[in-house]
Amino acid sequence: MKSNYYFKHSNNINYQEFDSFVEKNGHLLQTSAWGKLKSKNGWHAEYIALYRGKEIVATCTILFRRLGALNYTLAYIPKGFVFIEKNEKVDSLIRDEIIKVSQQYKAVALDMEPNIARDDSIVAYFEKLGFKHQGFEADKFIYQTQFDMIVDLTKNEDIKDSFPKKNQKLLDKSIKEGLEFRKASIDEIDIFANLSDITSKRNSISLRKGSYYKQIVELFSESNNCDYFLVELNKETFKKEAEKKVKRMAKEIAGSEKRELNENAKVDLALKRKKLRSIEEDITKLDGNKPIYLAGCLVLYCGDMAYYLYAASSNEFRYLQPNVFMNYYAMMEAKKRGCTGYNLGGYKSKDDGLYPFKLSLGADSKEFVGIFSYVINKPIYKILKKGLAIRSKLKKIKKSLRK
Structure with missing residues (x-):
């Protein structure tokens, strides 16, 4: 790494600088406050800031979640990482740091969901960095929605x-x-x-x-x-307007009742009576x-x-x-x-x-570009993937037996 590039992490980050960078260049889900929120609700957040001299050039909030009782985690980057513009040097540096931190937390795999519109060139760019794009099918968007x-x-x-x-x-x-x-x-x-x-x-x-x-x-x-x-x-305002309606509708209904009505007019009269009763009921809800x-x-x-x-x-x-x-x-x-x-x-x-x-x-x-994945621990990932596939098949068999 060139000497003018260096990282700060959760234990020594300036969170005001971190969030200022995210606010200018990124998404709400990459702020430190969002990481703190998720840390109170089953996840653990780690923060990375890449500096060039005194200037932040990229940041990342990574969320980790334990895989059940196993001593492994899944790493997830919601709407990030955050960067100013595509720069292969900078992006390679923060990619390597993200993987390093994920390894420290025994992440089996990493899912990254950039805050970027659908773009084939972006897919090619991140795949060049070693990430695998999960596709644009609706069922591939397992975290955030495909469209905002x-x-x-x-x-x-x-x-x-x-x-x-x-x-x-x-x-x-x-x-x-x-x-x-x-x-x-x-x-x-x-x-x-x-x-x-x-x-x-x-x-x-x-x-x-x-x-x-x-x-x-x-x-x-x-x-x-x-x-x-x-x-x-x-x-008070609602009651005043509602009472005006009641008075007007009661007058209309009384006039209709005095005339001989065809079938359509009778249906219309019934609807007016129903609406009048509904308004009167709403007026009673104002008590207290x-x-x-x-x-x-x-x-x-x-x-x-x-x-x-x-x-x-x-x-x-x-x-x-x-x-x-x-x-x-x-x-x-x-x-x-x-x-x-x-x-x-x-x-x-x-x-x-x-x-x-x-x-x-x-x-x-x-429409967003979707999820990019990076397998960190291939042996464990293969075991887990096989186990999940077997569980999915068992669920389908049980479901078919219930029909």
Whole structure:
């Protein structure tokens, strides 16, 4: 190694310099705060910074996870490593250091998932460095999603102008009917945890527990890189608008009941009666002093990108579109911070129910290059791979016997 190149590691790294470099050149999942979060939840994080003189030229956060009861680990680099530009000398140096550190933690293999758009030249470049590309098939993306939906916050002064006309109208309606958006404190994290539990049951998915969300807010708030937002229903405003609707609809229904109606008109009348009852029921839900929270989200920041990382919503008043309302104001907050992009997170395919929702918020799709693997301990890797293949076959046999 040339004398002007040298490494710093977890025990002697300047984390402020490390994160500053990541924020300028990399992804949220490569920050030290993300490594600390994962270290509290089953992984172990190690950090590497490559210097040229006094300047950082590449960094890497590596996550290690034990392989069951075995004395081996799997190494994973989410959205990294981070570099300024392709430089075979620099990239070879940090590759060798990544492998060295992985060996110290008895990693059998390393999976690296760069924060780079799909590009055949990048595949060739990393394969030249000794990594094997896992492919572009959907099932090869076992960590992060293949596609992200990102809103360009620089297109319009008012983000609302990026929305389709339908969502613009929904947003206006949400504001008129009493939705309110505000920053919440860590002391209110139980509200989000409760909304998360509701969302989990409604969508039959597994979400995180309240302690995890609290850790996120604590860790990223240290560098002012986290906002926790809540959407609350203003009962007085909602009631006022709802009572206007009740009065208007009751008058329409009374007028229809006086006339002789054809079959289509009878169906329309039945629907109006049903909607009227629904509004009246919603008015009764306003009783009491307890606030009504409809949605919440955690937005993290890294450089000029905002990440809509976790979101949850209530089963009540869903027709008021609190998620559209919440994202609009969260985007405007990100824009105020100087962010140029708002990452709504990923989707698996265009058949995924998340895709049309994120598209309706003015987001564009970005496809990533995928996973590159490096086998570090070939003998153990072969044994484990064979064992996993046998286990997979046994599962298929058992499944066929149950049919």
